[in-house]
Amino acid sequence: MVERTSPSKMRRERAARLTAEQRREEILAVATRLISQSGFNGVSQADIASACGVGKSLVTHYFSSMKALLAAVLDAKDMADFAALSDATYPPNQPGPVRAFFTKHIENNMERWEIIRLHRMLDAEALDPEHPAHAYFVDRYHRTREVARELLAFKGDPECATHELLAFWHGLELEWVRNRDLPVLSIWNTFADRFFSSGL
8 A cells, every 4th residue: 555645744845855045045935926916915924834835933933024024035136136237337327338238137127027026016015104115115216216317427317317217117117017928128129219319
């Protein structure tokens, strides 16, 4: 007679085979997916534990609260952004190099639909000052605007150009999150042909 292994035992055995770093990364990946589907307030540590096939105590071992887990998810995105662009210092503030810099960033984002979806969802939720990610997004947009304004110094009105570029960028991302078949690069290049050829 063949002894059958129960699903719960199989999950425990699998969890036991993971290193501490692998477990942490698995929890982060699952949290990213679930939060991007249901929003931060629609997911609990118990939900994440269940999806990972482990007990809630293991999740709380790595992340003491949902706020701590959310912070780790957002930090992971920022680290990925930095890693993707670490081989390119900020370009000189000239139309060609700056356009290439932003295009590379968009191409990188197109490889990470789920994390971009999560970011757009959390961005909307965090408009509430009581949301745990509110300060994160306020600070991130402040830093993003500062960098964009410096890069767009060649424009006649860098401040206005910064708002125009970021408004287009965020709107394009939102449309792509809604429709993964959207020809993002084609739309971006049409916009960039005008935006980077004009000094206004």
